[in-house]
Amino acid sequence: MxxxxxxxxxxxxxxxxxxxxxxxxxxxxxxxxxxxxxxxxxxxxxxxxTGGSIRVGITGVPGAGKSTFIETLGLKLTQLGHRIAVLAVDPTSSISRGSILGDKTRMEMLTREKNAFVRPSPTGGMLGGVARKTRESMLVCEAAGYDVILVETVGTGQSEITVRSMVDFFLLLLVPGAGDELQGIKKGVVEIADAILINKADGENKVRAKAARTEYNRALHYLTPATEGWRPRAYTGSALDGTGIDKIWSVIETFQEKMTEAGTLQARREAQMQAWLHTVIVEQLKQNFYDHSAVQAALPGLETAVRQGTLPPTAAALQLLQIYKTTPEK
Missing domain, CATH: 1.20.5.170 (Single alpha-helices involved in coiled-coils or other helix-helix interfaces)
Structure with a gap:
């Protein structure tokens, strides 16, 4: 090649x-x-x-039906004439290999769509590295004409905050009939959502889903909205039979229109780009520091001194930084 x-x-x-x-x-x-x-x-x-797409982040605990939801939504949007790109953020993939082939096989119908592009998460490295690659992949997809970017969090924990920092709208998927403690959803994740979808609201789950929706709407009423000027709400739907999917897309479109008109969206994107700049600087400095041959030579001895309690960690760190600043790289 x-x-x-x-x-x-x-x-x-x-x-x-x-x-x-x-x-x-x-x-x-x-x-x-x-x-x-x-x-x-x-x-x-x-x-x-770049910049011409609606950027939507989607999270939810394992079993919430994220992949089925993304495929159902993606197929509906391609039928409406949209071009969809699906990207994943999964800092765990380098260990578990969970998403490397998983996304492709789980979204089989969507990957066959000519107006859809599904990209599994890049492997290897810490969340920061995976996030940079996902952000840059998002820009490439926008330049290629994809007008809806769906970013899925596959890993848990910090990846939700990271995806929130690169999208316009953040959607949290939950399942009916399970309390917060069973779903592993922290209050912090609910606080960063622009909408909650109680998925799998079909068959016998319908009643439980409606009860969960009421409960979350009550909770959301007392939380500070993640986006100024927008009141997040909970909805019910089923990715399996397609009910409620049109509604959630309508909510996302309304959000985009209102926030664009208010200037909130532009301000959010500018702030995201600025924060990204500083994140990249920190990552690059860290990598350069640990790659420095003089630092690599001095580090084991100083680590031993810190472990044995003969040198305070701060003093050891300052010594290493001094070495990095004053020793030319070979």
Missing amino acids: KNLSSDDYVQGVLAGDRVLLARTITLVESNARRHFELAQQVLTQLLPH
Whole structure:
């Protein structure tokens, strides 16, 4: 396979070439320094063509039916003429390999749609690295003409906050008949949601789903909204039979219209980009620090001194930082 120039990547993405889109995302995900530099050239050229999508984050505990929901919603949207890109954030994938093939097999019908693009989570590394790759992949998909980006959190914990920091609208999926303690949902996750969908509201679950909706609407009333000027609410639906899916999409569209008109959406995106800048600086400095040969040479001895209690951690850290600042890299 021939090496491509930055122009080759850019022209392919802008033309909507799916093969070149996939290759561009692979380039963006690469940890190799030569790929990193080329990827940044490509992204700089693509940047003027980004920002034209609705960015939706979707989270929920295992068993909430995220993949079925995303597939059902995605198929409905492609029928309406939208172009959908599905990206995953899964910091656990490098250990469990859970999402590497899982997304593809779970969303089999959606992956066959010509107006849909499903990309499993990049493997390896900490959440920060996976998040950077997902953010940059999102920009590439927007440049390729995808007007709805669905970002799924596959891992748990900090990944919800990370996805919230890269999307416009954040949707929390819950299931009926299980309390917070059973679902593993922290109050903090409810607080960052722009809407809650009680999924699997079908058959015998309908009554329980309505009761859960009432309960969450009561709770949401007392929480500070995640988005200024928007009151989050709970809804019921079933990704299996498709009920309630049109309604939740209508809620997302209303949110987009109102927040765009109020200027809130633009302000949120600008703040997200600024925060991303500082995150990348911290990550890059950390990587450079630990890659420094003099730091690597001094670190084991100082770690031993800290463990044995002969040197305070702060003093050891300051010594290492001094070494990093004053010793030229070989």
